[in-house]
Every structure is written in C-alpha cells, then in structure tokens.
Amino acid sequence: MNRITLYNSMTRTKEVFAPITPGQVKMYVCGPTVYDSCHIGHARSVIVFDVIYRYLTAVGYKVTYVRNFTDVDDKIINRSHELGLSPESLAKKYIDEFHHDMDGLNVLRPTLEPLATEHIPHIIAIIEILVDKGYAYAADGDVFFSVTAFEGYGRLSGRNLSDMEAGARIEVDPRKKNPFDFVLWKSAKPNEPSWDSPWGRGRPGWHIECSAMSKDYLGASFDIHGGGKDLIFPHHENEIAQSEAAFGQTFVKYWVHNGFVNINHEKMSKSLGNFLMIKDIVKEYHPEVIRLFLLSHHYRSPVDFTDQALRNTGAGLDKIYALLERLEKYLGGLLDKNTEISVPPAGERDFLALFYDAMNDDFNTAQAIGVLFDAVRHLNRRLDHAEKSASEATPENPEPLVEIQTACGAILKMGDILGLLTLSPQGYFNSKKERAMDRQAVDAAEIDAMIAQRQAARKAKDFGQADAIRDQLKEMNIEIEDRPDGTIWRVIS
C-alpha cells in the first residue's frame, strides 16, 4: 500500500497516514445545510473529498465515507417560512438539487448520507451523557455545553478561552456560564419542527448532529474528518468537545480542511452578491473543466475563480481530449480504464508512478495534473513519430504500440482518480458544441454547408474563396481543422 502523507489541521504538520484499522479508512465530511442552492465553494469541498475518497479506494483501502445533510436548523426554518413550505419539503428540495448538481460534476455518492433528523434519539442520548458527566447544563428547555468543563477546548483552532473573551463582540445569552458555551438542544418555538426530550420539546443544535452521526456509522474514534476551513471554529472545535467529553476517546485522527473559492479576487459573500451557484456555472463551463480547474490548485490553497482562468483550463482539457481522440483512432478504440496497466518498458517514464507520488504527498492534485500533462505531451510525441513511420506499429514490430497503450492506460487511470476524462472524445467535443450552440445560436447544418463549400473551393484550388469562408466561420467563433480524413470544426471558447 502506498505511503501517503497528509496535513493534519490538529497538529499543523504533514503526517504519515496510518488508519486506525489497517486497510480500512473511516472518513466523515460535513455536508451542506440544505436551505439554498449549492455554490462553487460547496463544489470545491465536495470535489476535494471526492478525490481523496477515490484515491484512497484506488490504492486499496476499504473506505467508509459518510457525508451528512443538516436538515434541521434556523436557516432552514426561516427560509421555509419565507417560501411557505414545510421545513421537510424545503430540505428535500435542496437535497435533490445537491444530488443533481454533484452528480453533474461527476462526484461519487458517499457510502452513507445520513440526515440529522433521522438521528434525534441518539442525539438526545449523547446530550444526556454530557449532562450526567457535568459537561452540559439545562436552562429553560435549552441545553448548553460548558466549554470550561472540557479540557483542551480550542486545541484545533489554536485559541484559548481567555484570549477569545477579549474579542467577543456578540450579544451573549445571559443564561450561558461562559460566552463560548454553545447550544446542544434548543427549545421549540411555535411552528418549528420539534421532538420530545427530557428538557421539553425542541430540536438539536448545529454541532451535535455530527457527533451523533459519526458515532453511529464510524464509531467514537475514526480516521479522517473533513470540511471547509471555516468549519474549524467553532463547528469542529465543538464536535471534538462533545464527542470526546461523551465517549472519552480521541475523536478524530486526521483533520483535513479545504481552502476557499474567491470570485474575481473577492470573497464570496451575501453582501457582495457574488455567490456563484453550481447550476449557473455549469451553463457556462463543462463540468470537467470546473473539476480540472479546482483540482489544479492544492486543496488547502485559496482558489480564485475568474472567467479567464476557466477558459485557460478549458483549453487544457481540450488538449487532453484531443489526444484521446487521436489515440482512439490510432489504437482502433480506447482502452478501458480498468484495463490492467503494465509497467512501462525500461527507459520509458512511468507516469502513473509519478502521479501516485504526487497524490501520496498530501493529495497534491496540482502536481499530479502536471504529470498528466507530461504524459499527454509524451504520447503526442510518440504518435507524431509513429504516424510518420507507420511501420513502427505493425504486428511485426509491436513494441511502440505496447508503450502507447500503457501510457494511454495510465492517462485514463489518472482521469479516473481525478473524476475526469469520463466521456468519449466525441462525446466531450459534441457536448461542448451543443453547449456553445445553445449560447451562441449557431447552426450546425449551416456550418457543415460552409465547410463543404470551402472543400469544393480548395479542390478547385480557389484558395482565396476557401480562406474567405474560413474567415467567415472564424467570425462566427468557429475554428476549423483540416485532417487527413476530413475537416472538423469546434467552437472557440
């Protein structure tokens, strides 16, 4: 099994990854609160952990991956009142939308996707343990966690309570013993979803659901807990306090947090009104372009989403698919991604091994994608060469063919781990055309007719006329390419 290192937010160092149970990985990632559509920031987090999940699986771990939905919460309640929907149906609507968006981005479904509302009895049981052990106290139907009772509160976020008190500038509930005490159970107001509890009717606070669901599916102690950087405080800090106070074990071995997405150098925020929703972005850019763009940055670094950057990424993805198309012709069909990949002959670079090296180093997808492009250039070079000296690929001299197949298999395997290159080249270019035609109202039949006209002119050696047609197409944002077997066209993005 590969030696993987990963950055642990708790220790702030890269550590060698060694799961609690050898060969098995238990990971929990905080999913969305389902009160609105998903934005590009959700996409990043979900895609980052999707790739981690895919990679760990690819190197042989049996991974149990849990990603929850928060389906009871103030924001959901407020929004449902605004829209005149029940909180349940609002949550359902956005869970469906989340699935639709993420499926569209090639995100695999986790092993389990539990809902907070399905775990109320267990949540109550944990709160009771915390009250019994003296970590929590009830006040008028609410229950609070007492942060001073838990030694080590603030360890993950690097804060200590006395420092924070100086900076506290929110209105403090007078019933709290400490301003940083947080609510485990909230008493119900009229018209709110609620459940019976020892403290009266109410609903869980935000943090406790993750302690309950992770315990249910992964146990009191598990390997990887992930989420966006912003969740470090207070959410994950509070989860640690609850779970470790209740169960007396180290909650999580490795904490993994992804960085944020900025839009045109600005933070996404409600006040700036620059939230980019996934459902809108996919109208502009191919889903695999979005994935490739996000994965071209290290997961902990911030990412700046700009049109220019996405267009550049699109050019890169085109290049990879163009190679696949070339390979398909050359090999007479693409290799299946599951094909056994042989080790490259001596003297050939083992791109897949280099790719794994990059991924083993804290899931460095940016570097791994560098390897992918190296492999693309290498294969293009080989194909240039092979096409010039056709004898190379004959049955009498099959060596180059094996090398090309191996490198091709490696590229598809890399794509599989990154959740890219899932389409046939034709499928990819066609979907791009369709997307562009919807937007720019170009007519395929008209373009084909113009290309036919140009071919006729070329045949008649009327190159002036041929070039004029090409210029005309260019003005329509259509670029053409003359190939030995005919002329193809694409929309310039």
Place this chain on the structure above:
RNA sequence: GGCGGCAUAGCCAAGUGGUAAGGCAACGGCCUGCAAAGCCGCUAUUCUCCAGUUCGAAUCUGGAUGCCGCCUCCA
C-alpha cells in the same frame, strides 16, 4: 485585540535544504496551399525586500512590506 495563511515568469500554478514541474498566452521552427492541431525551441541565473544560519536557501531563522482568511451563519 487574538489566531492563522499567502507572496514563484505576461497570467495561473507545483516545488519545504542540493541548484526552478506543468498549463494558458506570446514568439521562432517543423508540418500545411495557407491555417488549425501536434511536436521542437524560446520565455524566472532566479522565487516581494533586508539581514542571518549553511559547503549549499524559493525552501530554515529574524525583521520589513503587501495581500488574505478565521474569531458571527458560512464549503
């Protein structure tokens, strides 16, 4: 006020002690009727600045400057 991060070519981005991956863009060449695509070459004697440690620093230490995030719901 507290905690943390970042600064690498025209742009994006890897690289955490051994002499600067990769992508996009530009330019020159091969190829082509001309293009496009692809390939080759070229593009940072140098990594914000200053000082230090070291045989050796983009990488470590100290300082300066600039930008950013968290501390309130937030991926």
